[in-house]
Amino acid sequence: MSAGMLAKPQMRGLLAKRLRFNLTVAFSLAFTAAAGYKxxxxEPRKKEYADYYKRFDAMKEFEAMREAGVFESVRPKGE
Incomplete structure (x- = not known):
């Protein structure tokens, strides 16, 4: 090979080689993003909901809304 000649670029199998690399990177990033979100x-959101509903009192909430006049068909106590 003389000084003025360049090596031929690899053409055979180039697409398959690049696809293997790009798919590996894509699946790795997708898995990392999914695990990070989970x-x-x-998980923290599920824990917060579980904690909220552990101490949630539906009757107390209903009484507070009834006293505030939220419901039209339910009169406040004492009326």
Whole structure:
């Protein structure tokens, strides 16, 4: 090979080689993003909902809304 000649670029199998690399990177990033969302957002949110409904008192909430006049068909106590 003389100084003025360049090496031929690889053409055979180039698409398959690049696809393998790009798919590996894409699946790795997708898995990382999914795991990050699950453990960073979904699990804490489920825990917050569980804690909220553990101490939620539906009758107390109903009485507060009734006293505030939210319901048209339910009169406040004492009327």
């Amino acid at each position: 453990f960073g957002v979904a």
